[in-house]
Amino acid sequence: MREPQSDTPRIHVLGVGNLGRLFAHALANSPNPPPISLLLHRSSLLEEWEQAGRKITITTNGVVNSIGQFDVEEITSASAPSTPVSNLVLATKTINTLSALRSISHRLNSNSTVLFAQNGMGTIDETDSQVFTNNSTRPNYLTCITSHGVFDTGPFSSVHAGQASISIGRSLQRPPPTSPSTAQYLIDKVLEALILAAKEYPSEELLFLQLEKLVINAIINPLTAILSCRNGELLDKGPIVKVMRLLLQETAQVIQLLPEISSSDDPSVADRFSTQKLEVKVLDVAEKTSKNTSSMLQDVRAGRQTEIEYINGWIVKKGREQGVECEHNAKLVEMVKGAKKIGIDELRDLFAGPGGTFGVADAIVDVVKP
Structure with a gap:
């Protein structure tokens, strides 16, 4: 695997359950992988990360693939960095969306892009009304539909049992975002991650x-x-x-x-x-x-x-x-x-x-x- 270029925009992953692991693993396995940071929302996850050998392990059709090309940030730590987050894959459960975004909202702005990789509906409306209330500083939103089947086998370890696809595109934001062009980078990186088998769709579709x-x-x-x-x-x-x-x-x-x-x-x-x-x-x-x-x-x-x-x-x-x-x-x-x-x-x-x-x-x- 080629090392990512230092000037390549970084992608942060918040929510390191099965879906978050799959996204991080797939992005790291792409032909030109970006730098990737895993955002950990509790100290016990840092312990599990050490226990897992500082690697994400995904097993597909009996083949084990472990990758450790990730940076890790404990966002609850007093020493957590406050540098801007340009591209965020939000893979938490819907019930944790608001608390997860509030924890890093100070690092997101109108030049940031958030991909809501979740089930259900309604989290974007709640995010607008309770987290990013000012449209001029609101991030760009992407949404996706995931049909992959992934189940947990231990700390930072999952089985990719159902290989399927992802539908991704820009969310219908009203009013429109102030910097819509910045969202294409994250879309392109997801499309390049062949494991995800993603396809881009217009917002309405x-x-x-x-x-x-x-x-x-x-x-x-x-x-x-x-x-x-x-x-x-x-x-x-x-x-x-x-x-x-x-x-x-x-x-x-x-x-x-x-x-x-x-x-x-x-x-x-x-x-x-x-x-x-x-x-x-x-x-x-x-x-x-x-x-x-x-x-x-x-x-x-x-x-x-x-x-x-x-x-x-x-x-x-x-x-x-x-x-x-x-x-x-x-x-x-x-x-x-x-x-x-x-x-x-x-x-x-x-x-x-x-x-x-x-x-x-x-x-x-x-x-x-x-």
């Missing part, structure tokens, strides 16, 4: 892709969490598929009312977010990942806080803003937050209407496995 990913997560993640099952098991019972349809009906209505969707002159945009089109996508992903355990179920089993507020919670919030009460999504939010575990019969009782029916969702059962 990237938003549409984000919404489709949100819908998939909003159906599969919470249902597997409360039923304590693998993704494919959602397709095995009629009542589960009917509940999925109730959630999709609410979610499709909310999305179609979003200004970015409702203002489009292209009729295919609204059709893209119809209940039927979204259902096809959800069922396809559930089938393709049938043996997987969702990240939300993993969090529930580990007693960790989930990202439900930025998935189904976002749908409920946007629905209320538009006068749509999303009672089924709201019910899921409370159940996941309460770590509730139920069976098929209880699911039917909780979501079926009077007489034990599911309304329109009862009309179509052809996708249910025999």
Whole structure:
């Protein structure tokens, strides 16, 4: 591997869980790797870094690749540097976004670029209202959708089990950023990192892709969490598929009312977010990942806080803003937050209407496995 040039802009990675490790590892393995700094938000991570031999280890198809070409900063330390951060990959969980950005907000400015490498929706709005409130000094925002599968095997060690792709682009910022041109460097570096298999998209299309990913997560993640099952098991019972349809009906209505969707002159945009089109996508992903355990179920089993507020919670919030009460999504939010575990019969009782029916969702059962 070639050594990075000293005048190459540095990329900082904040959030060194599985996704942050994958980004750092991929960037370091690119043909012209930039200097990379790992930002550690607690002292115990520095101990784990030493324990890991000051390397990130990623195993792919049984092949182990360890790289140590990283600088490390403990941002909670009194001696932490205050030099500007030009390019930041934010790979924390959505629930930690605000605290993570506040810890280095004094090092970010209008010439900085922040890549939100996270699930869910709503963190950028919160960041604007609670961290970077002044548009003249607000960083450039990038967002991405990651379909790679990565799981933890120890301190700074992960397995890249599901090799897939990343969709990346500029976020729709309103008002527009003051220095938009500075964002292209980070986009290009992510595109050059072949392990990530990234593709750049225009802002509007990237938003549409984000919404489709949100819908998939909003159906599969919470249902597997409360039923304590693998993704494919959602397709095995009629009542589960009917509940999925109730959630999709609410979610499709909310999305179609979003200004970015409702203002489009292209009729295919609204059709893209119809209940039927979204259902096809959800069922396809559930089938393709049938043996997987969702990240939300993993969090529930580990007693960790989930990202439900930025998935189904976002749908409920946007629905209320538009006068749509999303009672089924709201019910899921409370159940996941309460770590509730139920069976098929209880699911039917909780979501079926009077007489034990599911309304329109009862009309179509052809996708249910025999």
